[in-house]
Amino acid sequence: MTAHPKDALVLFMPSGRRGRFPVGTPVLDAARSLGVYIESVCGGRGICGRCQIQVAEGQFPKHGITSSNDHLSAFSDTEARYVTKRGALQPERRLSCQALVLGDLVVDVPQDVQINRQLVRKRAETRAIERDPATRLCYVELDEPDMHKPLGDADRLLAALAGEWRLDAPRIDFRLLPKVQKVLRAGEWKVTAAVHDDGRGPQVVALWPGLHNVACGLAVDIGSTTIACHLTSILSGRVLASAGAPNPQIRFGEDLMSRVSYVMMNPDGREALTKTVREAIAVLIAKVAAEADIEADDIVEAVFVGNPIMHHLFLGIDPTELGGAPFALAISGALDFPATELGLPVNPGARIYTLPCIAGHVGADAAAATLAEGPQKSDEITLLVDVGTNAEIVLGNRDRLLAASSPTGPAFEGAEISSGQRAAPGAIERVRIDPATLEPKVKVIGDDTWSDEPDFARVVEDLGVTGICGSGIIEVIGEMYLAGIIDEDGVIDGALAARSDRIVQHGRTWSYVLWKADPARGTRELRILQTDVRAIQLAKAALYAGVRLLMDKIGIETVDRIKLAGAFGNYIDPKYAMVIGLVPDCALDKVSGVGNAAGTGARMALLNRGYRREIEALVRRIEKIETALEPRFQEHFVAAMAFPNKVHAFPNLAAAVPLPARKSDGGDGTEGGRRRRGRIRRTVE
C-alpha cells in the first residue's frame, strides 16, 4: 500500500504490529486489520467496554512516530454514555471502537481491562497470554420477524452474526434451538452469542438476552495426586479464581498402576474412577465459580490436561492398555468436544479441549508444560522435567525435540522412604549438614525457621517434625554426600559413628539420624536408612538414564537449561538435584523450577486456539523415545546409581559446589579434593 497524505501510521504495543490507516479509522478496526487482538463483545457499539486502549505519548524516533492523544478523536458521546452507565475508565483509557485515528499513534493494548467494577482476586500466575480464544462473545442486534422474509429466528441470528462479525457460514448448536425464540424476545432482538470455532467453522453454543459481558473458561490439570483448576476470563485473560483438591481416585489406588489394576480387577472399576474424578472436578468448578461470583452458565470453555491414565479415565476410556507394553493410548491427538455428558456445572453448550498426549507415558500435561515453556522456540537445548512417579522428560531446542518417560517410582513423593511423607506442614523440606560435626539443621513446611534457631521450639510445638517430604529427601541425601556421610556409591560410612552419634547401626547397615526424638514435644526419631539412600539412587538413576538417552539421541554431553516442572520440581533446590545426579550438569543459574507449567499451558490453550494448533503440530514433531526399548538405558542407569554419576562429569556443578572426590581418581581438580578422607571398611550390605 502506498502512503496516502491522509494516512496515519499506527503502531500497536506490545505486539509491535504497525500499519497506515486513513484518518477517521476507528482504532479497533485498525487493530483488527493488523491481526492485533483487542477484545470486543458489543461489536463496536461502545457498550461492552472491552476494547480499551491507551495512547503512548511522545517521540518514538526508532519508529518514526510522534504519538499524542491529540492524534485521537475527542472523547465521544458514546464514551461519555459508557462512563455514565458502567463507571469511569482508567485515566487515559479510551474505547478503541469509538476513538478514531487522526494522526500517528503508538497504541498500548492493556492486558488488564477492568469493567463493571468486577471483583478480581489476583493469583500468583499472572503471565499475560496473547488471546485468540476458540469461543468468543458476539453481541448483535437483529431484525424482528418479517412475514415478507420468513427466515427463522435462529437463521436471522446467524445472518446477523455472519454480517456483523464476519463469521463464515455460522451454525447453531441443535440443543440451543428450543430456547432461541425466548432469548431473542427477552432481549428484544438484542442478544449476545457465544460462538465457538476451533477449526471446523463457527457454531453458536450459548445465547443470552441483551449484552452479556462475562465469559469464562477453565484450565484444569488432573494430576494423579492433585487436581488444580483455574477459572479464567476469556475476555480479559485474567485468572479469576484457582482451587486445588486431592484426586479422590487415590482411594482406588495410590499410584497410577494401582488404579489401572483396579480397573482390570473390577467390572465397574473404570466407571467408578471416571465418576469420581468428574465429581471432584465438578466440586472444584463450583468452588472457583463461587469465589469469582460467576454463574455456571458463564463457563463456556474448558481445557483439561493430565497424564495419559488421568486423561483416559477423565474421558471415560478404559486405561488397561496403558498398563502394559505396548502402552497403547486409545487416543493421543487433541480433542475438542461438547461438555455435555460429563456432568460438569458449566454452560450446556460449553466445549472441552484436551491437549494431545505425547506417548503412552508422556501425557497431555507434559505437552502443556512444553507449550508453556517453549523449548522449541529457543536455540538453547532445554531439559524440561516433570518429576513424579513417572517422570516426563522433554529435551531439545528449535531444531529437534525429544520426549520420554522414566519409571522413577514413588520415592520422590516420600513413599518407599522409611521416614518419608507427602508434602504437608511439619514435613522436613530443607536440610543442611555441617561437614565437620555432621550435625544437621532442618526446616519444615509451614515455617521459615531453621532448627538451630531459638524459635524452632515453637515450630515443633505448632507443626511438629513429622517426616521428610520429597524435596527434603533430595536435600538430605545431597548433604550426606557432600558431608562425606555417604560415598559416591551411596554407602553410609559406618566408620563415622566414631565421630558422631548421628551415625548409628541399623540391622546390618548404617543409618543417619536426621531428627532426634523429642518425646516432650511428641516428635519421633527420623532416620535416613541405607535402604532409603538406595531407593533414591534407583529413582534418580532412572530419571537420569532417561534424560541421558535423549541427550545421546541429540549427541550432546551437556544441556543449556533445565526446567523442573510440577509442584515437586518447584520445591527442589536445583543444586541438590544436581548434586545427587537427578539431572545432568548445567550452569546452576540456568536450572529453575517453573511451577505448574502444565496449568499455564492449559491456560494458553484456553485463551488462544493458535496455541492449540502449535502444540498439536509440535507433538506430532516430537521424537518419542520408549526407554524400555533402548539398550543403553540399562548402562546409563547403572552409571547413574553413583553420586552424582559414575561416568558423566558435572563440571558446572563442581565449579559451584565443593564435591567429594571420586574413588576412582585422586581428585577431581576442584576444592572437593580437600574433603577427601581415607577409605574405611564398608559395611556389609
Add this chain to the structure above:
Amino acid sequence: MTAHPKDALVLFMPSGRRGRFPVGTPVLDAARSLGVYIESVCGGRGICGRCQIQVAEGQFPKHGITSSNDHLSAFSDTEARYVTKRGALQPERRLSCQALVLGDLVVDVPQDVQINRQLVRKRAETRAIERDPATRLCYVELDEPDMHKPLGDADRLLAALAGEWRLDAPRIDFRLLPKVQKVLRAGEWKVTAAVHDDGRGPQVVALWPGLHNVACGLAVDIGSTTIACHLTSILSGRVLASAGAPNPQIRFGEDLMSRVSYVMMNPDGREALTKTVREAIAVLIAKVAAEADIEADDIVEAVFVGNPIMHHLFLGIDPTELGGAPFALAISGALDFPATELGLPVNPGARIYTLPCIAGHVGADAAAATLAEGPQKSDEITLLVDVGTNAEIVLGNRDRLLAASSPTGPAFEGAEISSGQRAAPGAIERVRIDPATLEPKVKVIGDDTWSDEPDFARVVEDLGVTGICGSGIIEVIGEMYLAGIIDEDGVIDGALAARSDRIVQHGRTWSYVLWKADPARGTRELRILQTDVRAIQLAKAALYAGVRLLMDKIGIETVDRIKLAGAFGNYIDPKYAMVIGLVPDCALDKVSGVGNAAGTGARMALLNRGYRREIEALVRRIEKIETALEPRFQEHFVAAMAFPNKVHAFPNLAAAVPLPARKSDGGDGTEGGRRRRGRIRRTVE
C-alpha cells in the same frame, strides 16, 4: 490430457461420463477419477462386493467405442475368492476394484448390486437416486501399536482412513473413544468405520470390527396425520422396508393449530407432544429394522421432513410462535446434528439431517417435495401443491420459484363435511352422477367395484359404505356441478327435486342424497348438504387464491404442469380438481398425482449430500409469499368461490370436459352450452 497410445477410452453409464485411462487402471479408480459414484466399503480389497459393474459389449459408434469383456482383465483370484466366500456374482458382473482396463469399454454401473444373499423386499417407490451419501463405510487395515511410534489407536485409525480413503483431517466422535481399542482388537486391526461428512469435515461416527457391509438410513415424513418411515440401504440406495403409522399427537389435537393450542395451554404440553412423536417414530424404526432384518446399530443416518409445526415439535422446539403472526420459525435452515438425545433406536453415532423449512407455513415437507419434483430444473412453469389443512404451494420454473401456503382448513380431509370421514376402507372415493337421471354410482376404498355393478352388495357387506373421504368429496361436488345439481355459485338447485328423489329439502336449503340408507345391510344415508358444498367452496377458493397470487407475481395466466403431492393429492382425480377450480386450468394430461414426493425428497437428501446443498440453496432462492399480507388474496378468494371460477377461464378443461354454461354469459362456446337449462328460483340461503 493427450491420449497416450496405451490409453483406453472408458464410458460409464448411465452418467455418460468418460475419460482415457492407462491400460491396467482398475475400473473403480477410473470411475472415481471421473466422479462416477461406485460404492466400495473395503477400499478395493475385493471383499465387500459393493463395487460391481458390467461391461456393455458391442459397437458404440456415437461414442467411438468398441466395447468388449475382452477389454477387461481376466477374472482374478480375488474375485474367485469373493465368489467362494460370499456367493456367485450375477452373470457378467465383475468387481470393479479387481477388473483392470485393457481396452475401450462401456461400463454399466448397476443400481441393484446384491450381495450377501441379502433379503430385499421391493417397495413401490423405486426411483434410482444418484448416490453421494453424507455417511460412508470405510474399511481399513491398520498397523498394530508400536512403542517406537506411540500414536494412539484412534489416531492410527484416523491416519489409515486419511491415507486409504483420502479423507482430509478426519476426526472421531468423542463418544466412540471408550470403545475404539476393543473394536480394533476384536477386528485384529481390521475395522469398518462409518465416516460422516456433511460440509464440516469427516468424522468417524461408528466403528465395527472387520468388514461391516451394512449401513442404512431412514427417510421419515412426519405428517400431522400420518408418519411414514422408509429404511434405505445407503450402500445400494435400495429401500429395504417402509412403514407408516398415525401420528399419535392426534390425541392432543386433530389439526395443527389445536396442537399449538395444547402447547400454549399446558405447561408440559410441548414436552408431551415431542415425546409422543419421537416414541411413535422409534416404534416405526424398530418395525422397519425388524422387517429388513438389520440391527439398530446399522442405522447411521436419518432424514426428517415435516410441516413447520411437526418439524419444531420433533426437534423439541415450542411451536407457539407459529400459532400467530408473524408466524416466526425458530429455525428455517437445514440442520445436521447427532441423533443422541432423541431416544431413537439407531446407532449412537447416527446423524440426523432435517431439510430447511421454506416459511412459517411451508415446511421441510414442501422443500422435500420440491427437491423430488425439481420444478426449478424445467422451463415449464410447474405448480406443485401438497393439499392438507394448510396447502403448501410451490410455483415456478428454472427462472423463478415462489412458495406460499393457503389455509384450506380440514374440509379436504373429510372434516367439516356432514358425511365426511378420513380415508379408510368403506369410504366413498369415486363418484359419477348421470346428468339425465341424477342417479349416482360410487366406489369405496378397498374395492374396485362400482355401486351399479351386481357384485357391490358384497362390497357393502364386507366394507360398508361409511362416509365420504376427501377425494370422494371433490368428485361428488364436481359431478354435482357437471350434472347441473349445483350452479356455478354452488347453490343446490331445489327445482330438480321434481325430477329426482335424490334432491331433498334439508332445513331451509336443499341437499343431494349420494347414498340411500340400507338398514338391511347396516348403512346409513349419506347426503351432501348445502353447507358441505360451502365448506368445499371455502377450502378450494383458499387454495386457488394462493396459487393465483403466485401466478400474479410471475405474471402468468396458465401453468404448464400441475403436480399434486401427498396422499390426498395422489387420490384426487385431476379432472375433478380442475372442475371444482381447486387448481388453475392446465392441459389435463399435464396434471398428475406425484405420491409421497416429500418422502422421495427425504430419501434423496439421505442418499446424496449434493441434494442437501441443492435444496438449501434453492430454499434461500424461493420467493416466499405470505397470503395474509397480499391485498389481492381476498379478491381471488371471492372469485374462486364459484365453479370453477368467476373470473378466470379454464380453456383446457373446457376442451376436455363439457362444462355447464356460466350465468353471466350465454355460453362459453363449448359443448357445455348444450347442458344449459332454465334458471329456477334459488332456495333462500
